[in-house]
Amino acid sequence: MIDNINWYPGHMKKTRELIQDNLKMVDAVIEVIDARIPVSSRNPIIDELVKDKPRIIALNKSDLADEAANRRWVDHFVAKDRVLTLNSMSGGGIKNLLKLLEKMEREKNEGKGSLKPYRLMIVGVPNVGKSSLINRLTGRKSAKTGDKPGVTKGKQWLKLNNGMQLLDTPGILWPKFEDPKAGLNLAFCGSIKDEILDVPTLGMELIGVLAENYPELLKERYKLDEIAETPLENMENMALKRGCILPGKRIDYERIGKLVLDEFRSAKIGRITLEFPKG
Ligand SMILES: Nc1nc2c(ncn2[C@@H]2O[C@H](COP(=O)(O)OP(=O)(O)OP(=O)(O)O)[C@@H](O)[C@H]2O)c(=O)[nH]1
Ligand SMILES: [Mg+2]
Structure with a gap:
C-alpha cells in the first residue's frame, strides 16, 4: 500500500x-x-x-x-x-x-x-x-x-x-509506516501528503473514520439526513450535496476526496481527534 x-x-x-x-x-x-x-x-x-x-x-x-x-x-x-x-x-x-x-x-x-x-x-x-x-x-x-x-x-x-x-x-523522526493505520492517520493530517494511496481512497477512508467517531459533525457539515452503511455511500451522498458531479451525472470522487481532506485538515468539519487513549 x-x-x-x-x-x-x-x-x-x-x-x-x-x-x-x-x-x-x-x-x-x-x-x-x-x-x-x-x-x-x-x-x-x-x-x-x-x-x-x-x-x-x-x-x-x-x-x-x-x-x-x-x-x-x-x-x-x-x-x-x-x-x-x-x-x-x-x-x-x-x-x-x-x-x-x-x-x-x-x-x-x-x-x-x-x-x-x-x-x-x-x-x-x-x-x-x-x-x-x-x-x-x-x-x-x-x-x-x-x-x-x-x-x-x-x-x-x-x-x-x-x-x-x-x-x-x-x-x-520518521513516521511509523509499519502500521498501515498510522500511515493513514499521518496522511489524513498532512504529514505524508500524497505519498500513500490516492486522494479518492484516502478521502473515503477518512469518511469511514469520521462516520464512526464523529457522525453528528459529518451529518451537520455535509447536510446528510443519515449516516449510510458504507463509507462509499456516505462519500457519494456528500458529493451530491456539494455538487461534486462530472458530466453524465457521474460522481467526482477526486473532488469530494480532496474536499473532505481539506475540510478535515482545516478543522472546518469540527475539532476532531482520530486516536484516543485506551481505557
Ligand atoms: N492549526 C495549527 N496549525 C499549525 C500549528 N503548528 C503548525 N501549524 C501549521 O502546520 C504546518 C507545518 O508547520 P511547520 O512548523 O513547518 O512543521 P515542521 O514540523 O517544522 O515540518 P517539517 O519541517 O516539514 O518537518 C504549517 O502550515 C503551520 O502553519 C498549530 O498549532 N495549529
Ligand atoms: Mg520544519
Whole structure:
C-alpha cells in the first residue's frame, strides 16, 4: 500500500545518529506530536534515544483536535512525562511551556554555582509544527521550514529571551509506516501528503473514520439526513450535496476526496481527534 517513501533504512540510520549526536548536547527535549493523532505521530525510537533526559510532550495543533480528547491525552501522558497542549500557530500554550522550562532549569541548577545556559532540542515527525514552535519560542522567524532530515549545515544555537538555548536543527523522526493505520492517520493530517494511496481512497477512508467517531459533525457539515452503511455511500451522498458531479451525472470522487481532506485538515468539519487513549 505504501510505496515511494524516501525513508529507506540507510536514511533512518543517519537520522537516528543525527538525533543521538544532537541529544548529547542538550538538557531537555521537547517532543512535538500532533494532538489529533498522538499515537501515530510518535516514533518509539525517541524513547530509546531520550532515555532519562527530561522531556516535555507537546500536543501541538491542539486547536484542531477535540478538546475533551486533548484533556484525556494530557491525563494519559502526565503519568510518565511532562505534557501540555500547544497551538504554535497562534502562540497558545507557549507561556505555559516557557514556565515549565524555567522550572526544569531551576531544578537542574539547584545548589550549583556557575550556571551554563539550559539547552533544548525539538523533535517530531514531519509537519507537526516543529519550525513554528521554534519561531514561537525565539519570538522571531529563526527556523527554516521544510528542512529535510539528515541535512545539517553546521549547528547553530538560537537564543531565547530567557537565556536558554535551542538547537536550530529539529530532529525529524520518521513516521511509523509499519502500521498501515498510522500511515493513514499521518496522511489524513498532512504529514505524508500524497505519498500513500490516492486522494479518492484516502478521502473515503477518512469518511469511514469520521462516520464512526464523529457522525453528528459529518451529518451537520455535509447536510446528510443519515449516516449510510458504507463509507462509499456516505462519500457519494456528500458529493451530491456539494455538487461534486462530472458530466453524465457521474460522481467526482477526486473532488469530494480532496474536499473532505481539506475540510478535515482545516478543522472546518469540527475539532476532531482520530486516536484516543485506551481505557
Ligand atoms: N492549526 C495549527 N496549525 C499549525 C500549528 N503548528 C503548525 N501549524 C501549521 O502546520 C504546518 C507545518 O508547520 P511547520 O512548523 O513547518 O512543521 P515542521 O514540523 O517544522 O515540518 P517539517 O519541517 O516539514 O518537518 C504549517 O502550515 C503551520 O502553519 C498549530 O498549532 N495549529
Ligand atoms: Mg520544519
